[in-house]
Amino acid sequence: MANLQKSISSPQELLRDKAWARWTALVLLASAMFFAYIFVDVLSPLQEYLQSTKGWDPSAYGRFAGSETFLNVFVFFLIFAGIILDKMGVRFTAILAGAVMVAGGFINYYALTDSFMESGLKNFMDDFVNLPDTWWNITPFYDGMPASAKLSAIGFMIFGCGCEMSGITVSRGIVKWFEGKEMALAMGIEMAVARLGVAVVFLGSPAIATFRDNISVSRPIALSVLLLLIGLIGFIVYSFMDKKLENEMGSNGEVKDDPFKISDLKYIFSSKVFWIVALLCVLYYSAIFPFQKYANNMLQCNLGISAEAAGRVFFVFPLGAAAITPLLGNFLDRKGKGATMLIWGAILMIICHLTFAFVLPATRSAVIAYSAIVLLGISFSLVPASLWPSVPKLVDNRLLGSAYAVIFWIQNIGLYAFPMIIGAVLAATNPGVENAMDYNYTVPMLVFASLGGLALILGIILKALDAKKHYGLELPNIPSEKSLEAEVESAEG
Numbered sequence: 408m409a410n411l412q413k414s415i416s417s418p419q420e421l422l423r424d425k426a427w428a429r430w431t432a433l434v435l436l437a438s439a440m441f442f443a444y445i446f447v448d449v450l451s452p453l454q455e456y457l458q459s460t461k462g463w464d465p466s467a468y469g470r471f472a473g474s475e476t477f478l479n480v481f482v483f484f485l486i487f488a489g490i491i492l493d494k495m496g497v498r499f500t501a502i503l504a505g506a507v508m509v510a511g512g513f514i515n516y517y518a519l520t521d522s523f524m525e526s527g528l529k530n531f532m533d534d535f536v537n538l539p540d541t542w543w544n545i546t547p548f549y550d551g552m553p554a555s556a557k558l559s560a561i562g563f564m565i566f567g568c569g570c571e572m573s574g575i576t577v578s579r580g581i582v583k584w585f586e587g588k589e590m591a592l593a594m595g596i597e598m599a600v601a602r603l604g605v606a607v608v609f610l611g612s613p614a615i616a617t618f619r620d621n622i623s624v625s626r627p628i629a630l631s632v633l634l635l636l637i638g639l640i641g642f643i644v645y646s647f648m649d650k651k652l653e654n655e656m657g658s659n660g661e662v663k664d665d666p667f668k669i670s671d672l673k674y675i676f677s678s679k680v681f682w683i684v685a686l687l688c689v690l691y692y693s694a695i696f697p698f699q700k701y702a703n704n705m706l707q708c709n710l711g712i713s714a715e716a717a718g719r720v721f722f723v724f725p726l727g728a729a730a731i732t733p734l735l736g737n738f739l740d741r742k743g744k745g746a747t748m749l750i751w752g753a754i755l756m757i758i759c760h761l762t763f764a765f766v767l768p769a770t771r772s773a774v775i776a777y778s779a780i781v782l783l784g785i786s787f788s789l790v791p792a793s794l795w796p797s798v799p800k801l802v803d804n805r806l807l808g809s810a811y812a813v814i815f816w817i818q819n820i821g822l823y824a825f826p827m828i829i830g831a832v833l834a835a836t837n838p839g840v841e842n843a844m845d846y847n848y849t850v851p852m853l854v855f856a857s858l859g860g861l862a863l864i865l866g867i868i869l870k871a872l873d874a875k876k877h878y879g880l881e882l883p884n885i886p887s888e889k890s891l892e893a894e895v896e897s898a899e900g
């Protein structure tokens with residue numbers, strides 16, 4: 408009775424009201440994303456060793472790299488992931504996503520071991536998983552692809568389902584714990600921690616692969632599967648906290664943002680501004696994540712350095728992005744200029760990719776390489792920090808959940824296609840090149856620069872449309888005291 412009286416007279420303090428509890432929840436969720444992003448790029452600095460030890464030429468590597476998003480794009484797994492999250496909640500979906508990542512990661516690891524090379528499964532892959540290597544074959548497999556690359560692609564596409572599912576689940580989890588509190592900061596930190604995972608990979612993966620001068624591409628991937636397992640354990644621990652919070656909150660425990668609805672598609676697809684943002688997103692990200700898959704080898708070829716040395720140059724890119732993204736998020740919250748930030752992000756990206764295409768091969772200068780990579784890191788902070796928070800200003804609140812799901816799906820099409828396109832372009836523009844240190848990357852870099860050019864045009868159109876239709880893209884998210892006073896004054900007449 409005393410308890411009942413207490414709960415009526417003063418609102419009950421929930422677990423999420425305790426700072427230690429919500430920041431612990433963030434640590435558990437962000438750690439899983441950190442380990443996931445480590446796995447995404449664990450093989451990216453090892454292109455040279457994959458070619459020399461496993462026979463993966465640029466086409467095989469490109470098909471493998473694109474396979475991550477195959478099921479998300481063609482089997483609509485990303486959309487199903489959204490529906491599972493809505494129906495089953497954060498706890499179940501997080502554990503499922505973590506388990507799917509571990510399963511996919513383990514298959515990818517097994518494909519690169521000696522045991523696989525001696526197994527019947529390898530012969531099966533060689534004999535039966537074959538499709539013609541022509542333009543209409545959009546699968547990650549083709550006749551003549553090394554069996555290890557085929558099985559790796561299967562593992563990576565399963566992992567990719569878990570990874571995108573984790574991405575949307577972690578965002579929902581952060582909303583659940585931080586709504587009405589430090590939500591933007593928590594999201595910025597989560598994204599920065601994920602970028603740190605990529606930085607760790609570019610430093611650590613080549614060092615682990617060449618440990619004691621004994622080259623093994625399966626060694627770093629074994630370690631990253633172990634990290635995925637720790638991430639899964641983190642999700643399980645998180646689920647106990649989530650359950651406790653939900654019990655405290657009663658039936659209102661699950662924070663529901665708008666779920667994906669097929670019927671929403673007609674409103675979304677008929678919006679001109681939605682298409683501008685979705686295309687800008689796919690063009691920009693297609694010149695970033697697929698570029699990461701080739702960046703190490705591009706630096707090796709242009710600077711004549713080892714995979715380890717190239718990793719040490721490239722690691723400043725995700726590190727810089729991790730450091731600057733939360734600051735730019737804060738700038739956007741207070742000062743605005745979202746559309747301008749998108750335009751500058753695209754301009755910086757074009758400058759960097761053109762530098763990699765023409766200036767770096769001509770000068771072979773490490774200073775120029777570092778400078779371009781730092782600029783690209785700034786670009787990769789400007790665009791994510793302004794793009795994602797701009798969506799709610801452009802799309803009706805009711806359609807927001809569906810809009811994000813569709814933007815991710817369209818983005819995944821680019822993330823699927825461009826690693827393969829770049830692999831094919833690299834192979835076609837370097838006929839007869841046997842050594843993975845001898846590729847000329849000018850044409851692939853021009854493809855990435857063109858994507859930046861198209862993103863820039865869309866950024867300019869978006870800014871013009873914003874000036875005409877007053878979406879508020881250039882306005883701050885947190886109104887200043889002055890503007891609040893002005894609003895109060897005008898309301899009072």
Ligand SMILES: NCCCC[C@H](N)C(=O)NCC(=O)O
Nearest residue numbers: 447570571574696791815818
């Ligand atoms: N699997 C790695 C790519 C994740 C893409 C994800 N849909 C996304 O856009 N995340 C936001 C970001 O800026 O990383």
